[in-house]
Amino acid sequence: MVVVEAFHRRLLGYLYIQTGSHDLADDLAQEVFLAAYEQRKAIRSEKALKSWLFTVACRKASRSQPRTRTQPLPEPGAADDPSSPEVISPWSGMQREKAIEFMEGALRTLPAEDRELVTLRYFGELSIKELSETLQMPMGTVGVKLGRALEKMKKHLLARGVTFGDLLP
Amino acid sequence: MNPFPDEIAGLDPQMDAALRDFADEVREEVAGRAPGFADRMRARLAEARRKPERPRGRVVEIVPERRAQAPGGRKSWIAAVAAMLLLVIAASYLRGLWSPRDPVRFREGGVAITGNLEQGTLRIVTDAAGGCVRELDGGRIVLYIHHGTDLGVASSREVKLDEGELWVNVRPASGPFRVVTDFGNVDVKGTVFGVNLAGQQALIRIERGEVSVQNSAGSVSLVPGRRARVSGAGVAPVTEPESNTLTPDWVWNLEEKANGAAEDQYYRSSHKQPSKGN
Numbered sequence: 080m081v082v083v084e085a086f087h088r089r090l091l092g093y094l095y096i097q098t099g100s101h102d103l104a105d106d107l108a109q110e111v112f113l114a115a116y117e118q119r120k121a122i123r124s125e126k127a128l129k130s131w132l133f134t135v136a137c138r139k140a141s142r143s144q145p146r147t148r149t150q151p152l153p154e155p156g157a158a159d160d161p162s163s164p165e166v167i168s169p170w171s172g173m174q175r176e177k178a179i180e181f182m183e184g185a186l187r188t189l190p191a192e193d194r195e196l197v198t199l200r201y202f203g204e205l206s207i208k209e210l211s212e213t214l215q216m217p218m219g220t221v222g223v224k225l226g227r228a229l230e231k232m233k234k235h236l237l238a239r240g241v242t243f244g245d246l247l248p
Numbered sequence: 249m250n251p252f253p254d255e256i257a258g259l260d261p262q263m264d265a266a267l268r269d270f271a272d273e274v275r276e277e278v279a280g281r282a283p284g285f286a287d288r289m290r291a292r293l294a295e296a297r298r299k300p301e302r303p304r305g306r307v308v309e310i311v312p313e314r315r316a317q318a319p320g321g322r323k324s325w326i327a328a329v330a331a332m333l334l335l336v337i338a339a340s341y342l343r344g345l346w347s348p349r350d351p352v353r354f355r356e357g358g359v360a361i362t363g364n365l366e367q368g369t370l371r372i373v374t375d376a377a378g379g380c381v382r383e384l385d386g387g388r389i390v391l392y393i394h395h396g397t398d399l400g401v402a403s404s405r406e407v408k409l410d411e412g413e414l415w416v417n418v419r420p421a422s423g424p425f426r427v428v429t430d431f432g433n434v435d436v437k438g439t440v441f442g443v444n445l446a447g448q449q450a451l452i453r454i455e456r457g458e459v460s461v462q463n464s465a466g467s468v469s470l471v472p473g474r475r476a477r478v479s480g481a482g483v484a485p486v487t488e489p490e491s492n493t494l495t496p497d498w499v500w501n502l503e504e505k506a507n508g509a510a511e512d513q514y515y516r517s518s519h520k521q522p523s524k525g526n
Contacts, residue, residue: 092271146513201268229259246269247269
């Protein structure tokens with residue numbers, strides 16, 4: 080249960096962003112923990128456990144999404160429609176809900192691979208080394224890909240007159 | 249607090265902070281929408297603990313889920329791979345039994361074969377020790393190519409002899425066949441004949457049947473017992489008596505060797521086949 084307490088928020092957040100569904104995130108998180116229990120003898124340490132949990136979560140999330148890996152998730156709301164971008168300037172007095180909506184919109188425009196990387200990093204709180212283990216790619220590649228993904232998000236927000244600074248509380 | 253022990257070079261700190269803050273907010277919201285998650289998990293884990301464990305003594309490979317496969321899935325993969333291998337082996341075996349006869353029935357010494365018949369670029373060149381038996385039109389026409397010969401095969405109905413000596417066995421009712429030389433052409437129908445480019449002339453001998461030898465200056469009809477001589481493109485071919493109308497020995501040698509090679513191949517392949525009842 081210590082493991083559940085330690086990781087369930089991160090897993091739920093990650094799975095929600097990946098699937099877009101609270102119920103599905105809940106179900107998948109339970110499956111991940113059950114799988115971890117069944118394989119507990121093979122998991123050597125707490126560090127290994129973290130990578131293991133998110134590796135399994137990645138697979139379950141991607142299996143639940145029939146889309147191709149490069150296709151971005153649809154953005155909720157007409158404000159995020161690229162054909163009619165909502166430009167808000169000057170920016171002032173943004174509410175938290177609006178800020179989250181913008182950030183979520185930017186995240187959902189990313190290709191699946193980039194989105195997976197960003198959500199693992201920020202929702203799963205995985206280090207570069209853990210990302211490298213989870214996604215089975217070199218650490219240098221992780222850094223480069225993550226930097227590019229964040230640049231894409233930044234451009235998406237700038238096209239709507241928003242900077243990352245505007246989204247800080 | 250920065251949860252990451254490592255940092256990404258060049259990362260905008262505002263971007264990083266905004267994303268961390270965003271993730272915190274979402275996590276709180278999602279966790280808030282999943283009340284009692286820990287309790288439900290506790291119940292499910294307790295249920296899982298009650299299930300009997302796998303029997304001891306059995307080695308079970310434990311791998312992360314992305315690499316793990318259900319036992320049934322692994323078996324089906326093995327079965328599929330085995331079936332594919334059997335299919336490949338069966339196809340290779342049947343191909344060996346049913347493959348059409350190699351048009352190059354025999355070769356010896358230095359034989360260079362380039363191009364292909366379909367494109368009309370097939371060329372067969374033999375060196376001083378070479379020789380070759382090549383079939384055309386499914387074996388209805390057999391070319392015996394002597395050593396030191398340069399032969400272009402434009403189609404199954406026409407060859408161009410540039411150098412050396414060629415004997416041709418055209419089975420009756422095989423349709424027209426032509427040997428082209430710089431001195432003139434030889435058109436045949438159902439015959440055995442030879443064309444020898446010797447120096448500045450072409451000698452055409454015939455064992456059976458009838459051939460027409462022609463160039464721009466004229467044409468002659470050749471029958472066994474006579475041979476045709478063509479001295480140049482502008483000189484009409486002439487016929488003269490030929491005492492030796494038999495196919496030369498080198499042609500028979502090639503034929504025998506080709507048949508011997510074919511027999512060897514047959515015995516080799518038949519001994520590879522599994523015998524039944526022995």
